[in-house]
Amino acid sequence: MKILIAEFAVGTDVEKSLIPEGAAMLKTLSESFARLGHEVYYPTASTRICAGTAIESTAENFHQVIEKKAGECDAGLLIAPDEMLPELNRLLEENTTNLGCSPESTACCADKLRCTESLLNAGIGAPGLAAEPEEGRQYVIKPRFGCGAEETYLVREFEPGEKVIASEYIEGMHLSVSLVAGEKPLPLTVNRQFIEFGTQKCVSGKAGKEKEEGAKSGIKYNGSLTPYETSRKTELVETAVSAASCLNCSGYVGVDIVLADHPYVVDVNPRPTASLFGIRRVMKEEIGDLLLKNKFGGLPDSVHIEGEYRFSKDMLGEIFGQN
Helix, strand or coil: CEEEEEEHHHHHCCCHHHHHHHHHHHHHHHHHHHHCCCEEEEEECCCCCCCCEEEECCCCCHHHHHHHHHCCCCEEEEECCHHHHHHHHHHHHCCCEECCCCHHHHHHHHEHHHHHHHHHHCCCCCCCECCCCCCCCCEEEEECECCCCCCCEEECCCCCCCCEEEEECCCCEEEEEEEEECCCCEEEEEEEEEEEEEEEEEEEEECCEEEEEEEEEEEEEEEEEECCCCCCHHHHHHHHHHHHHHCCCCEEEEEEEEECCCEEEEEEECCCCCHHHHHCCCECCCHHHHHHHHHHCCCCCCCCECCCEEECHHHHHHHCCCC
16 A cells, blocks of 8 residues: 655654654654555655655645645555644545544544543543632643643643633643554553653733742653553553543544543543654554554454653654754
């Protein structure tokens, strides 16, 4: 088969800081499909991954390149900022078989407010939404539309707005569950996420005078340990599968969870995530094969995991030449 794999950062050079993670996911997927004997094509503005055939692209023509090449391929998979995925996946589905989530599913996941409300309404554990701050409590604020820990902060005060959401802060262990979602969900691994908190001062002022109001802690993802062994694995996996099913996800999905008294789903990523870079090194099965079988039939009941692998974002920067 001819497979198109498009990753936004690599294909556009728009967000160079995201290229290491993007290239890691792109290379992992491309190599997997190539090992299975498939022809792989990927758009790139400058980065080469030594797997598959590169197609020259830019930020200006990224959509057009996907549309044209998808029509020449048997299947495709897209990795992009969540708010861009609905349009890109619709473009993909109009021209070939989409191995990932549908435009409708990605649209729901991309809208953090809508996503959280859907989970809560389905009885799935998630941090409660806050309309305004209460004294003595902490909250996580993040863009309503965004991906990863981008512009995500831990605060005690916030101003309500249409473009951000605030949810209660849950103290617990930061984990994720990687799975292949669909009619027959296939859990892959539970992963430990390394989250860093950095404090910044929040100031505001009037008439040229600044007044310190407090501080906010920036939340930053800095890699994973795969797999993470825990006696609560069944509980975590069941929560992740329920979340993916609730949002009608398909293909590779990463469900971010804070584990406290019970699992709280803090984000659902309807696309390959950086954890895949580590999973590739501990999973015997080929992720490319699993994604094809999820779409065309024959998905196994489980996967075989051996050993463990840990990586950081700095490590990815060194590997892919972006510091």
